[in-house]
Amino acid sequence: MKISNKGNNAMNTNRVPNRLINEKSPYLLQHAYNPVNWFPWGKEAFEVAKREKKPIFLSSGYSTCHWCHVMEHESFEDAEVAERLNRDFVCIKVDREERPDVDAVYMEVCQVLTGSGGWPLTILMTPEQQPFFAGTYFPKKGWFGTVGLLDLLDSAAQQWRENREKIIRSGKEITDAIREREEKKAGRPSKQMIHLAKQQLSQSFDTRNGGFGRSPKFPSPQNLLFLLRFAVMESDEQALSMVEKTLRQMYRGGIFDHIGYGFSRYSTDEKWLVPHFEKMLYDNALLTMAYLETYQITGIGFYKMVAMKVMDYVLREMTDIGGGFYSAQDADSEGKEGKYYVFSPGEILTLLGEEDGQAFNRTFHITEEGNFEGKSIPNLLGQEEAQATEERIASLIPRVYQYRKERTELRVDDKILTSWNALMIAAFAKAYRILGDSQYLDAAEKAMRFLTDHLMDKNGNLLIRWREGEAAGTGGLDDYAFSIWALLNLYEATFDVRYLKLAVDLYQKMTERFYDRENGGFFLSSNEAEPLIYRPKETYDGAIPSGNSVAAAGLLKLFALTGDTKLREAEEEQLQFLAATAQDYPAGYCFALLTMMSALYPSKEIVCIIRDKAEMEPLKALLRKKILFNTTVIVKNAENAEQLEQVAPFTKAYALDREKSAYFVCENNVCAPPVYTLEELEKLL
Incomplete structure (x- = not known):
């Protein structure tokens, strides 16, 4: 059963809702009954601020953010705080997942002014959107040197009354400084940069627990994917x-949900035991890819098992009836972080009986003393994974899972985001290519149909979000770049030319709307989107790879598949732009480095001329057996020839008037004579 956010905004029917009640965003709806007079981001809020000559209090977050919940309960539901906010400010709430452009602009301001960032993001700015103060979480009242929100609001309001012109000048200076950070950059991708990134990751690697750095510890799947390619x-x-150690320890820890499957956002400790319990679609998509590729390289069934568990979780709990994927599940249940996920030994014994309950508690370390606020997060730390996959223990998990669902509700952020869905589509397409299980291809194709039916307008332009029958938001760079990448993964899984053609169409739109012809790289927001104080251009890999990095991956693959020399030129420019940005600390740009490796290391291109449909599945099975990280495969047959030749004109030279199928293999710009059997093709691979 899916628990949606409809009605999950802790509403009090004795209160009058604010303007957020008319929004679709689950995050905004959670605040619709706050006593704060919230506005959504939009023209009305800024007009009121200008008319009333008030500064703006901007708060940005997302629906499954624990500290966003804390700040709401402490401050935004509090009458005293609301009175100050409503009296002295115009208050705007932003869902960072629906408005990544707004969030990115002011998050960069926060990082520049404070040296750090995060959510909830708190910004004070002028009615002209120019920021003069930035921070993150503030308690209602200050403690141990921490500034309280009430103190901040009183001070800011006083300064606005007494020194308004000075504050306005300060806001303009901050805005100008942010704008001036953009300059033309050019670098050169090199193997030296690749090796330096590996060295930097090695230096920060936790040899005991896996992962990089100390607590809080994030999965960082793009780092793992880079290391796999490097290996x-x-x-x-x-x-x-390093990859294997990390993947095994993450699975053993509490960051993996051993009862319902799927990974939480990050671990609050070094050993992956206590997670921040929210589950995000993008983490599970990228980690699925990392486990699948590790299985492909090692042949060890454990990695396949974990990937399948994650995909089972997504299909069971995060998939809409129409095929799209939901965004996230909350960290909190009934106002308490992690309540949904933890157990006491007694409740397991009551549920399973003495003998089975004791075995279950031993296996998953469920103890009287507990490991999280007096209760226990199930985990396998300190033991082999095989103990939890024994038939006896495995047979008990569904009963515990059902009990957990009935015991406590878990809020689901059921909005469907184009960019995050594209990541999950790519993961399912990769799963089909590696495992050959058609259920994963079905999931990928159904989700892509959802995107094209519901998140693409009549002119083929992408939108950001769909929820409750309504799509909204002008698509950003991530929506286009990630969708192109998903389509290319689908093409490689199916060899259906429609996916390749749509990827080319979206690339053209992406270039028209986002490319910076003066300084290189792609802007985060479209030239058709609402103007903000500046247009950010993200390159660093955060929780997900940057749109610029994924755009580079798409450009390289599109050139290899279509042979369009303009795409090669665009790819080279994009890699030079990324190399200039990444050269000081390349380990922070691991997804971009994946594409640089594809450009720098030996590659293969294979054109398959298929005469008999019956040969398609054996061809896929052969490709499934091989590690083809730097290989491009095109399939031409009688059914797709005309359409393929339109999108990849070089394939016209490969005639279909042959008595049998033929396979053309080129390596490092040198082509071998064709071969005519899959056995001969396998030797060339």
């Missing part, structure tokens, strides 16, 4: 060992 390209056992 194969450089025959580097240490790189592979």
Whole structure:
């Protein structure tokens, strides 16, 4: 059963709702009955601020953010705080997942002014949107040197009354400084940069627990995907060992949900035991890819098992009836973080009986003393995974899962985001390519149909979000770049030319709307989107790869599949732009480095001329057996020839008037004579 956010905004029917009641965003709806007179981001709020000559209090967050909930309960539901906010400010709430452009602009302001960032994001700015103060979470009242929100509001209001012109000048100076950070950059991708990134990751690697750095510890799947590619390209056992250690320890820890499956957002400790319990679609998509590729490289069934569990979780709990994927599940249940996920030994014994209950508690470390606020997060730390997959224990998990669902509700952020869905589509397409299970291809194709039916307008332009029958938001760079990447993964899984054609169409739109012809790279927001104080251009990999990095991956693959020399030129420019940005700390740009490796290391291109449909499945099975990280495969047959030749004109030279199928393999710009059997093709691979 899916618990949606409809009605999950802790409403009090004795209160009058604010303007957020008319929004679709689950995050905004959670605040619709706050006593704060919230506005959504939009023209009305700024007109009121100008008319009333008030500064703006901007708060940005997302529906499954624990500290966003804390700040709401402490301050935004509090009459005293609401009175100050409503009296002295115009208050705007932003869902960072629906308005990533707004959030990115002011998050950069926060990072520049404070040296850090995060959510909830708190910004004070002029009616002209120029920021003069930035921060994150503030308690209602200050403690141990921490500024309280009431003190901040009183001070800011006083300064606005007494020194307004000075504050306005300060806001303009901050805005000008942010704008001036953009300059033309050009670098050169090199293997030296690739090796430096591996060295930097090695230096921060936790040899005992896996992962990078200390607590809080994030999965950082793009780092793992880079190390996997490095391990194969450089025959580097240490790189592979770092990945395997991390993937095994993450699974053993509480960051993996051993009852319902799927990974939480991050671990609050070094050993992956206590997570921040929210589950995000994008983490599970990218980690699925990391486990699948590790299985492909090692052949070890454990990694396949974990990937399948994550995908089972997404299909069971995060998939809309129409095929799209929901955004997230909350960290909190009934106002308490982690309540949904933890157990006491007694309740397991009551549920399963003495013998089975004791075995279950032993396996998953459910103890009287507990490991999280007096209760226990199920985990396998300190033991082998096999103990939890024993038939006896495995047979008990569904009963515990059902009990957990009935015991406590878990809020689901059921909005469907184009960019995050594209990541999950790519993961399912990769799962089909590696595992050959058609249910994963079905999920990927159904989700892509959802995007094209509901999140693409009649002119083929992408939108950001769909919820309750309504799509909204001008698509951003991530929506286009990630969708192109998903389509290319679908093409490689199916060899259906429609996916390749749509990827080319979206690339053209992406270039028209986002490319910076003066300084290189792609802007985060479209030139058709609402103007903000400046247009950010993200390159650093955060929780997900940057749109610029994924755009580079799409450009390289599109050139390889279509042979369009303009795409090659665009790819080279994009990699030079990313190399200039990444050169000081390349380990922070691992997804961009994946594409640089594809450009720098040996590659293969294969054109398959298929005469008999019956040969398609054996061809896919052969490709499934091989590690083809830097290989592009095109399939031409009688059914797709005309359409393929339109999108990839070079394929006209490969005639279909042959008595049998033929396979053309080129490596490093040198082509071998064609071969005519899959056995011969396998030798060339």
